[in-house]
Amino acid sequence: MAKKYVAAAAGDIAEGGSKLVSIAGRDIGIFNVSGSFFALANRCPHAGGSLCEGFITGIAVSGGPNDYRLERTGEFLRCPWHGWEFDIRTGQSWCDPNSMRARQFAVKVEAGADLAKGPYIAETFEVKVEGEYLVIEL
Amino acid sequence: MNAPLREVKAEQRLMIVDCDIHPIQRSNRDLYPFLPKHWQQHMETFGPHVRQGLSERISWPRMMASGQRADAYPKEGGPPGSSYELMKRQHLDPNGVEHGMLIALSKGGMEERNQDYAAALMSAVNDWQVECWVKVDPRLRAGVVIVADDPESSVKEIEKRAAQKEFSQIIISPRSAEPLGRRRFWPIYEAAQAAGFPLGIHPAAIPGGAPSTGAGWPTYYMQEHYTFGSASESVAISLVMEGVFERFPRLKIAMIESGFSWAPTLGWRMDSIFERMYKETPHLKRRPSEYMRENFWFATQPIEEPENPQHLIDIFEWIGWEKIMFSSDYPHWDFDDPRYAISVKLSEVNRAKIFRDNAKALYGLS
């Protein structure tokens, strides 16, 4: 049965930032993209690199030679090894969106007061009633 | 396909030999203990004198974190590969490295035009490998860095290092001033054969003088990166067609970070052309592909990733299972993780050959 893990306090991750957490033995990166939270396994599906230690960046697009544009700044993750690019919102690889995807986990923002009612696991810190927390179910 | 991630243990069972690990100096000062005062001053005053427009870097800026694994920068500063502790923690221990072959590209004098300075650097980098790496961790094995342009000094260096058990091979760049088969380099091969050192050919990034392609200089790093393989093909052609292996039949070549999928087709191509042109190279007594099959070994990184992974098996079969050796290229950006690099199923025997046994046999590792 899925268990509820409190991964971080919502305030810990600023917009554009990320946090690497360890939940039930899994390394997971949590990202704040314009106020929405996303979680990806810290293992690149290509070759096993520590994906979430890569660069949070945009995506370079072009209409042809000598046309360079950076779009969707802050929505992509570039693996620190081979530079493969992944959409933080979906885990999809930019180059192979249909066949290559970083494992994604659903993140919910829950109030400390609500969490206090049900079973949850918080491995590294104390959950306070007045706070907001990022919860991942595994 | 929502690829399920394989769970891996921190340590894999098969101990491996990694044929391509790059140590580097934290700064010039790391070499001072091994460099006469005069050359220390030269290093600071004049710096490198190489065959390109920029003195400190290649002229095609690399993509990922200056060509390094972005997660391999030591917290205390210095470039990736400069911290033994990080290398041990990030690679040697978790990846089960039983032996790691050091390839010290930086500041080794390979590309230096001032021959006396080059010779001093060569000697210093070789001492540095022993004192700062192999003596620290006996799993590591040094490679004798030489200055191909200066066979006389190189031969002396090879002879000196032949007696040191820390060294397992000679390291040479394919981007030499002339193709490596040319006779000016033969004294090096004679010394290598006499010392029982394989010759590890590893691209050294800085050009040796000739434009990277026969059509001239590339524009983008993407192109320059491709020439790691294509220039290595030219080197293989040169070594074979010049008759190096007729003269030095026991010379063993390890092609490192040079690609390998080109080898079978190049062998076929050499044979079919030799069949018509053999009168020009009467020094060759056998078909060119036979020298390749016998005298060449290939390191795997960067591993080929065919659309159909089974095609990798075709290539391994055509080259010969005894000739393929795993390499990671730690800490560079196109690092291959031994757990994932070869995604196609291998028999236990072949896995052991590629990840351990072939390199042990080539380098005489126990």
Place this chain on the structure above:
Amino acid sequence: MKLPFKGAIDCDVHLAMPPVKTLLPFMSDYWQDQIVTRYIDRSSFALMSYPSNSPLSGRADWRAENGGAMPGASLAQLRSQLLDPFEHKIAICHALHGAIALYNEDMGAEFCTAVNRWVAAEWLDHEPRLRASILVHAQNPALAVAEIERCAGDSRFVAVLLPVMGDSPLGRRIYWPIFEAAQKHGLSVCVHAGSTFRNPPTGTGWTSYQTEDYIGQSVAFQNLIISLLAEGVFQKFPDLTFVCLESGFTWMPTLLWRSAKAWRGVRAEVPWIDRNPASIVRERIKLSLRPFDAPEDPDIIKRIFEQINCEDMLVFSTDYPHWQFEGDNTLPDGLPQELIQKILIDNPMASFPRLQSSTRAHARVTQEVAS
């Protein structure tokens, strides 16, 4: 094996280059004077890549029939050695004249013009099965464009001819006017093996042997394709087909795999490459059948074709009069049966848009004459 049916389209046929004096009538007064008084007409313009007497440059039995001289020097010989016995429908001729290696770009361009006029007058006018490429001196792309424009009205010219190794990698923007002109006129770009030796033939310097140079052509073609890819030529010129001649093709898997892998990591440097390079190359690059660099072993050949995974890339070539096959075994043994029709006819037709229009035009003329 022999051709299983007639009507093949041979994409790589060489005309033996004539003595310089043969070209004089096709040149201006000034250049005629220069060439005669400087004795430029007294020695050959053989390219270093193709020494006349080298075994590869001319098949021995064809030479013998020509009294030892270079085959492909006369139309009668081309007919009796190639067009008639193999029953070609079309042969695309290439005049690899050494003028492309001259540094004087005005002289080089004048020679190219003369060669193209000579090809039209002495070959194309007399033999309806022949088509030709336009020889240009690429050192000065503006002069090359002028020559393409001059020839473009003649539909028997179906391509522009460039050597695989010249001053600079061919993808570079300086060459784009040539591609622009070619695309505008429905001409393909034929890139042929060989070098003008403006650069050492390898990335590691000057080789010792001609055999090495010839082997290394496959390396040059790889670098060419990577250059076209990285520079965005395929995006910039979406209707242009590149045909690699005397390229061989068994080296292609390495290029497909490595370019696709590298792209995923370095894509941001060349963001105009908007899909897997392997699929771009499969669509836009054609490779000639010769030289055939694999054992004639059906299992190995089958595996290579599986690796390349493209039925549309390969075009038929004899490379006449170069020595690429024996007797009348124009096709290597072991080619997949189902690809032969494509290699011999369909792929060449698709590679040269002008073949479609000129064969249609030719059929119409024949029809009109008949009626």
